[in-house]
Amino acid sequence: MNQPYQAPSSNVAVAAEDAVYQPKMFSASGRIGRMRYFVYGAVMSIAFYAVMAVAVGIIAAVSGGLEQAQQGAGMVVLGFLYFAMIIAVLVFAVIFMVRRLNDFNASGWLSLLLLVPLANLVMMLLLLFKKGTAGGNDYGPAPTENSGRVKAVFWVALILWLVVFVGGIIAAVSIPAYQDYMQRADAAQQMEFSDY
Structure with missing residues (x-):
């Protein structure tokens, strides 16, 4: 029997679950x-x-x-x-x-x-x-x-971020230590010259 006002019997929720978009x-x-x-x-x-x-x-x-x-x-x-x-x-x-x-x-x-x-x-x-x-x-x-492009940009950005992060930590530690070394080296050099 063909009933034009009968509700559809298909499961429309399954199609919505599987749908994806870009x-x-x-x-x-x-x-x-x-x-x-x-x-x-x-x-x-x-x-x-x-x-x-x-x-x-x-x-x-x-x-x-x-x-x-x-x-x-x-x-x-x-x-x-x-x-x-x-x-x-x-x-x-x-x-x-x-x-x-x-x-x-x-x-x-x-x-x-x-x-x-x-x-x-x-x-x-x-x-x-x-x-x-x-x-x-x-x-x-x-x-x-x-996509492959999104994954590539992700890895490049992550590596770049890690390099900048680790580089910043290294710079924060090494620059003051180097400046302290230079001051001590200058002081030692001036002490050597003052002996003559």
């Missing part, structure tokens, strides 16, 4: 996994530093040198550019946090915990290490598997 970096909706969250943040940071370095270079070239750029209107232009870039970085950082929270079926409002001391440390650890919900959740289908 995340876009500058999208304000959807979900992103741990690796994409790290990669998007790294790309955003590198872009920020690259734009600021180019701006400083251009202003220094136009002003006749870095010292003149620090005294004139170049500093005002750099200040406005820096302020605009910081606002853009904050907006995208919040968008990435909300999308990452949505990945493990949490509300984006939890990103406000980053303003609370100590809770922000726990929140950052959750964002970086908590696995997302398998399949679809309240915030949409699961993101696709990470």
Whole structure:
């Protein structure tokens, strides 16, 4: 019998669980996994530093040198550019946090915990290490598997971050020790010359 008003008998929930989508970096909706969250943040940071370095270079070239750029209107232009870039970085950082929270079926409002001391440390650890919900959740289908490009950028950014982190620790220890050594060597050398 053909009943046009009968409810469908197929299970539509299964199709929604298996659905995936390709995340876009500058999208304000959807979900992103741990690796994409790290990669998007790294790309955003590198872009920020690259734009600021180019701006400083251009202003220094136009002003006749870095010292003149620090005294004139170049500093005002750099200040406005820096302020605009910081606002853009904050907006995208919040968008990435909300999308990452949505990945493990949490509300984006939890990103406000980053303003609370100590809770922000726990929140950052959750964002970086908590696995997302398998399949679809309240915030949409699961993101696709990470592409080779995302994995490559992840490893390059992680290695670069570790090199800078370890290099900073080594520099913080070795530079004062080297300066102390140089002062003692100069004092010893002056003592040798004063004997003659």
